[in-house]
Amino acid sequence: MAYRPSKQFKKTALGAGAAALLLALNAPAALSFAGDTYHSYKIGRYSYRIQYGSWGLIDLPAEYRINAMHAALLHTGKVLLIAGSGNNQRNFDKGTFSTVLWDPKDDTFRKIPTPEDFFCSGHSQLPDGQLLVAGGTARYEVLGGKVTRAGGGMRVKNESPDKEVRLAKGTVFRSPSGVEYVSKFDVTVPKATRRFEIPYGQGGRMMPWKTVVVAAEARVFVEAVREGAGGLTTQAAQYAVAGLTGRDAHDVYGLAERLSADKQDFQGIKSAYEFDPVAEKYVPVDPMRDARWYPTLVGLQDGRVLAVSGLNDVGDVVPGDNEYYDPRTKKWSEGPFRYFPTYPSLFLAQGGKLLYTGSNAGYGPKDKGREPGVWDLATNRFRKVGGLADPDRLETSSSVLLPPAQDQKVMVLGGGGVGESRLSTARTAVVDLKEAEPVFRPTARLPQGVRYLSSVLLPDDSVFTTGGSADYRGRGASDIRKAQFYYPRTDIFVAAASPTVGRNYHSEALLLPDGRVATFGSDPLFADKDNTRLGKFEHRLEVYSPPYLYRDAARRPVLGEGPAELAPGARATFRAPRAERIQRARLMRPSAVTHTTDVEQRSVELGLEKTAGTVTVTVPADPTLVPPGWYMLFVTDADGTPSVAKWLRVRPDRPTVPPAVPPAVAPVAPQEHGDGWLD
Template sequence: MHHRRPKNLRKPLLGGGAFLLLAALNAPAAVSFAEQRYHAYKISRPAYQRQYGSWARVEVPAEYRVNAIHAALLHTGKVLLIAGSGNSQKNFDAGTFDTVLWDPVANTFKKVPTPEDFFCSGHSQLPDGRLLVAGGTARYEILDGEVRKAGGGMRVKNESPDKAVTLKKGTVFRSPSGIEYVSKTDVTVPKATREFEVSYFGNGAMKPWKTKVTAAEARVFVEAVEEGPQALTTQAAQYEVVGLHGEDADNVYGLAQKLTTEKQDFQGIRSAYEFDPKAEKYVPVDPMRDARWYPTLVTLQDGRVLAVSGLNDVGDVVPGDNEIYDPKTRKWTKGPTRYFPTYPALFLTRGGKLLYTGSNAGYGPADKGREPGLWDLEKNTFTGLGGLTDPDQLETSASLILPPAQDQKVMVLGGGGVGESEKSTARTSVVDLSKDSPVFTDGPDLPQGTRYLSSVLMPDDTVFTSGGSGDYRGRGGSDVLKAQFYDPGTNAFTEAAEPTVGRNYHSEALLLPDGRVATFGSDPLYGDRDNTKLGTFERRVEVFTPPALHRGGANRPVLGNGPAEPGADGRATFATEDAGRIAAARLMRPGAVTHTTDVEQRSVALELTRGRDGRSVTVDVPDDRTLVPPGWYMLFVTDGDGVPSVARWIRVK
């Protein structure tokens, strides 16, 4: 006889099977949740934090969350976060440009009126503590297949030696066949130059005077008034300026070689400003001679600033026409000519030469201007430096002068292939410029190939590195949630606590005066591993507290009263009850970082003398301005365990 299973048993048995099935299906999630809980517990333990440090999020009110493209520490202790249009075409079209000032001590925020689009500008710390901001965005790129109107660079000529000519945005240029193009920005063409020539007959008599006029020239980007193939041209032609008459029409005209619907790159602006940390506002200064987007600004030993590279006002890489800003006159003059890709990493070294590590942020051909070397500005000579592993993967790499700066060792970390390459390298390499024939020597590898790595000098002479991604702009969910310390003394990395926020393109990190490291930004192309969901700009701020601060706790060395600048002998004395435990002093230049490029930061070792009464310390600042460029610095002292004080600000003139 066949026996049926009782109905009242079927449901419990089915329910139990479903439970077992669900348990099996959810096991990975349950394990993952348990692992997360354990990880959160582990990293909160004091012993863990004393060894690895810790991360914490900063609560930023919604109205102050910006797409931080640039970050600079000011001598007021506040951090300037510059977005400009923030890589948003919508913001650019609306003329919405943002800057936020963050006070890390009070954790307060303030919006700063931003007069122009400083998106992808350059910046440098000036001797008086102002921040020079130069360049930015005049026009967003239009990709292949999306260009509807033919456009390109128009060379505007002026043959009048008597007056300069300004053509306003919207000026129309007409081709010989009647096709019209409109300018997208104002353009000013200087007056032509006039030269007098005189020559002599064989008997010594003079020939009559002759006058030679050389036309002046400026560039402007133009776009066809109407869509259609009739506006495309690759033939050189002369274009009349509509609206000019008489002599003006004869003297002023356009020349164009190529007007097409190919990809149109970003275009730069000539504008320059100083940000005043006390008034907390931008102050306009004379514009640059060239428009620049993605330029590097590097401070020289006399306090002047060299502006290098960038995309110009027609979207081409500036072909080596560099210029120098003098903060005394607030004007620009021509600098030594040399070509570099955009955002080249240039460091002032002892003797005044600039070291180009080869690090850069992108635009420019793969075979031009990418070799590392030493640039003698006075002679305008360039000496290449060999020995670098993966020299084809320097784009989006990090570079810095290792601490202390007296050792004259410069490090390159990570990087990737040119453009949207999938390549990334774990290579680090160091060049010792104190040697007669310096070459790069490989250091320890990073945990994995990494682009956009943030690297920050610390008061204890280590280098803190964090973030980055394994692929171009974090494609494929490739953000690297790792951090580590590099010790120049042991030439080795040690693990640090892992960040919780991914940082790739358009991300920054800065050392704060209290010894912590703040991280900002990130601009991924995609928001998932399959590259199907568009990425969104990372607006969260995360701050790393290093192990030394957890070890020191409230018992940190303290620098008391002292001068705001060293005396004529370079000495400065500070009151302190901790003179007996203070082991070292470092002068650290505040950072100004964008696109993984921070050529400002450097750490200078200071000679330290303790007062006889044990209640003061005296530091000696080197008088070599190629080692210590003029400006405001953070003065840190550390004890024998590497625990730093809160920095005192001191100005070096």
């Protein structure tokens, strides 16, 4: 007799089959859930955190979510996050500029009124604790193919020695053939100058004095009034200024060589401000001599700041006109002439020269200004430093002055090809500036090729590196969600806990006074592997707690009462329970970082003496090692566990004295000598 299943069996079998089918269909999700659950369990265990550290997201209220392009730690312990227009032209067109102040102690936030577009500005810590912010955006780029009106730079000349000329935005310049162009910004042209010459006649006989007028000049961006090809010109011409009559029409005119429909780059502004950390507001100071977008600002041993490179007011890379800011007078003055690509990484070295590592953030030709070298500001001589592997992949690389600063070793990490190149490198290299002939030497390689890598000095003399992407702006979902420590003494990388958030272009990381590392921003080009969906700016704020914060809290070094400022070379005594456990002391300069460019951070070794219940530290007397300003003072035990930092200001040693600057001459191509120096 054939077997026939019962109705109950059929129902049970069908139910089991359906369950099996559902399980098969949902197996990937179930496995993923199980994997995520196990991962959360694993990274939450003490044994994991004591080895790798941990990451945590900060609850950021919606009203404070800005496109953080710039991050700076202030001596109040708060972090200034600057967006400006935030790479968002709608914000720019509306005049909506943003800054947010974050207090890591209690994770509170405050909006700061932002007077101008500081998107892609430069910044530097000043001796009194103010943050200098200079440059930013005057005009957004217009990509090739979307330019409807011819445009370019117009040189406005003034031949009158009696008065300067101010032309408002919207001034019309008319070509000899009647084609009209309109200025996009206000422009002021100084008075012409009179020069006296003594002509000589036949036989060298001296003739009467002769007065020569030399026209003054300013520059402004103009666009054709009408759309189309009618505004294109490739020949130099003189342009009349509409509305001027009589002598003014003769004295004031425009000169342009080429007005095209090519891509029009971002344009910079001249504006400069100091941010006051106590009043928590921007304070205007004198504007720069040149407009700058993507400039580097580097603090010097005398308290002044050197502003270098950037895109100017017509969208060209500043050809080499650099300038000094004096915080005493709040004014700018001429600096040594030298060309660099935008956001060049320049580090103050012992003795007062600057090391250019070759790291930069982009704009500029691939064959100009990209070789590393030592720059003597007093003589304006530049000595090339060779030895780097993958020298064509320095754009978007990271550079740090390794701890302690007294070792005078600077490291370059990763980087990519020029522009939208797919190339990246895992190369790292270190140059020892104490050598008679400094040269980069290869060091331990990164786990993989990376650009936009963030590198942060820690109080235990390690370098924490995190984030970045393998491709340009994270294309192809190439963000690298990994982090690692680099130990200079042993030249090794050691894995750290992996971040949740990927970071590429427009991202930052910096050290907090409690020993944690905060990360911000990221501006991916696309949001998927196939590069079909546009990316969105990353607003999540993630903080990393290194393994040293999971050691026995009762044994962590503590710094108590002590002075808040001292002079170079001076000593300072602090109360310190368990002083016998303290082994090292470091002064760490607070970061001011953007576009993986952070030339502010440095870690200085201090002399250390201990008694029962106190420690006494001695600050080096050399201001090229310890530029004046506010620092975080950390002490660490034998295991590298740091205290919470005390803020300590190192006063300027002497009044500002400008170094000698070579006489201004017409720019010429640099001449290379056999000894490797460029003039």
